[in-house]
Amino acid sequence: MGEFGLIGRVTAGRKQPPTTLIGPGDDAALVAAADARVVASTDVLVEGVHFRLDWSTPEHVGRKAIAVNMADIAAMGAVPTALLVGLACPKTTRAEVAEALAAGMWEEATRAGAGLVGGDVVTASEIVISVTALGDLQGREPVTRGGAMPGDVVAVAGRLGWSAAGLAVLGRGFRSPVQVVGAYRVPEPPYEAGPQAALAGATAMIDISDGLLADLGHICEESTVAIDVRTDLLEVPQRLVDVSTALGADPVHWVLTGGEDHALAATFPDAAAIPAGWRAIGSVTRGTLVTVDGGKYEGGAGWQHFR
Amino acid sequence: MGEFGLIGRVTAGRKQPPTTLIGPGDDAALVAAADARVVASTDVLVEGVHFRLDWSTPEHVGRKAIAVNMADIAAMGAVPTALLVGLACPKTTRAEVAEALAAGMWEEATRAGAGLVGGDVVTASEIVISVTALGDLQGREPVTRGGAMPGDVVAVAGRLGWSAAGLAVLGRGFRSPVQVVGAYRVPEPPYEAGPQAALAGATAMIDISDGLLADLGHICEESTVAIDVRTDLLEVPQRLVDVSTALGADPVHWVLTGGEDHALAATFPDAAAIPAGWRAIGSVTRGTLVTVDGGKYEGGAGWQHFR
Missing domain, CATH: 3.90.650.10 (PurM-like C-terminal domain)
Known part of the structure; x- marks a missing residue:
């Protein structure tokens, strides 16, 4: 189905947020980073480890894959702006399953105002979903894990x-x-x-x-x-x-x-x-x-x- | 071995480039984007599809995984600044193999002046490497696939x-x-x-x-x-x-x-x-x-x- 096949089909005709300056289909995406810094996080979900398709629909799994990443962006004090998806699927995966995964991803990204801006789709022996989320601090300082003080x-x-x-x-x-x-x-x-x-x-x-x-x-x-x-x-x-x-x-x-x-x-x-x-x-x-x-x-x- | 285990071990004591404002170990990384836009691309490599560990060492594979992504950044006219890695490995993968993969990634990233700023390591039935590269246009306009003109x-x-x-x-x-x-x-x-x-x-x-x-x-x-x-x-x-x-x-x-x-x-x-x-x-x-x-x-x- 190919990189542009899936991501392109799912994002075609959808409205990208204003932060998506160049969306799927070129060598790379271009995303606004008004703050002059960008927050970035990657999480990987594996079928049978992080999800089961008999317990969740592909839409659920797609939403979850995006949500867990955007939560990392929020945890720095930032607003999610863009998502990139690496999707490995067995050859036997039906196109509807891959499309439903991607549709769930789009849905969750949109809920938070972020764009699905790019990705790669490859063949593997099981479904592995790797998502990278980008975010904007909007001028705020990042909140790390390292600043708590006694008395807080x-x-x-x-x-x-x-x-x-x-x-x-x-x-x-x-x-x-x-x-x-x-x-x-x-x-x-x-x-x-x-x-x-x-x-x-x-x-x-x-x-x-x-x-x-x-x-x-x-x-x-x-x-x-x-x-x-x-x-x-x-x-x-x-x-x-x-x-x-x-x-x-x-x-x-x-x-x-x-x-x-x-x-x-x-x-x-x-x-x-x-x-x-x-x-x-x-x-x-x-x-x-x-x-x-x-x-x-x-x-x-x-x-x-x-x- | 865990997310911070591997990425942290490989990046510990190494000098991140000045663009890495927050490196591995927190919920997300923070990367400078002086241009107020960020170029981003994801590629996935699967063992047996994109590489074979009897034909390449893990260091080779790590370098290749980073190189193919940074090439996408360069192809927009941008300079690579940061990389995030999603690594899925069988439980049987020896720690040395994972470390050598990560060391190869670090080496190639460093060659181009980019930082390895974060990632996730999970269990899967085969090695799947998903890399996201970020880049900086340094004020230049992006060069897409769409601007060629007859006579060029x-x-x-x-x-x-x-x-x-x-x-x-x-x-x-x-x-x-x-x-x-x-x-x-x-x-x-x-x-x-x-x-x-x-x-x-x-x-x-x-x-x-x-x-x-x-x-x-x-x-x-x-x-x-x-x-x-x-x-x-x-x-x-x-x-x-x-x-x-x-x-x-x-x-x-x-x-x-x-x-x-x-x-x-x-x-x-x-x-x-x-x-x-x-x-x-x-x-x-x-x-x-x-x-x-x-x-x-x-x-x-x-x-x-x-x-």
Whole structure:
């Protein structure tokens, strides 16, 4: 089908955002970078490791591949502007599947105002999707993982534990409730919350892909601080409680350790700085570890993909 | 080994170029884009399709993966600034192989002054390397495939047919002559020739990845012109003549149709505009087809990877 075949067919006739100066079809794309700096991140999704086409439609997978990358852009305080896609597919992949993947990608990119500006399509023995997202800081300073200070307040934006609940449901062979299964299939990163946090003076920020505790651990490492999460501040939605009851699981564990929701966690100088859409969940102290209610979390922090 | 494990290990202690504002290790990289626009291109290489580890070392493959992408940046008239790598590897891949791949990537990036700024490493059933290259136009207008005009002169920079000769040699079970085999393993795109052509007023430009005739065909399509290549202007190096004689092949065929050398082809308003390092090989006329010495090329234009 070829590089221009697929990307061209999916993007043909669609309206690229104003940041797309040259879109698919030439040797390279040209994207506006008004800030004179560009934020860039790459993630790879592999069939059977990061997604299963019996659990998700190709549209879901396409949306997810784009969402996980744009969440990284938001986690720097930037706005996603453009996406490039490397798609490896078996020869046996039906054109409709590849087109549905690309259509999902386009849909998610458009949700955030970014353009699908280029890519490459090649033959491989399984589906491997590599996405690179570009973003614009719009004059703001980037928010790294390294700026948290003792005394800061820790806050999150977006859903926590929903994708883990959805994965648990699918793993038991169920297909509902649709809200949690949908959250597993397509994360809904709060793209706008990243720039908002940057504007509000966030001192550190990270995309929660591996689970709240694991990713707060990266902030601790890079900032040389400790973080304590208070479970009384955690939002545990009734929906997660219901699902956990049915499965005999612990919803707080999902919230603390579940990956792939692509919520954002950030640290702010004080509670008053926390912008709308963010909720405080803990505090930054001296030390190096992530604790829960002042102690080591005994539930096990690891998050594993299903293979 | 993880994302930061590999990319971090390979880039640790190395000197990033000044354009790398934030390198590997955070949610995303931050790259200078002084021009307020960024050129971006993605290519994917698959083991068994685009490379074989019995024909190339992992360092060769790493260099090639970066080179093919940076050639696309050069073909827009831009200078490569940064690279992001998505690397999928079987669990059985030895750490040394992955590190050698990454070391080759770093080496080639450094040759062109670009930084290896980020990436992702995941598990898959075969090696899939997805590279995204970013570049800076430095105030120049991009040179697309679409600006060639009847009366323009067609010129090329870089090697033609060398990679095809190397592939033919390897396909026969030989490992020498080392110059052509080396050209297959690691293309040497003339990175500086792209910006030079842009400065000299090139009206269209393309990276020759599929073969001279095939890629000139893309210029014809996008510019709505015809191009005639004159074989008396083609440089057929003695080395290619020697190898072709030994293999019973046609060296001119390699020059006209061989892929993967990643030379550049461009069109210029007149012969006087052609910068040093470029050589005229034909002319742009009215029409839509690529011809050789005024006629259809009967040798077959297609270039195939070895699978």
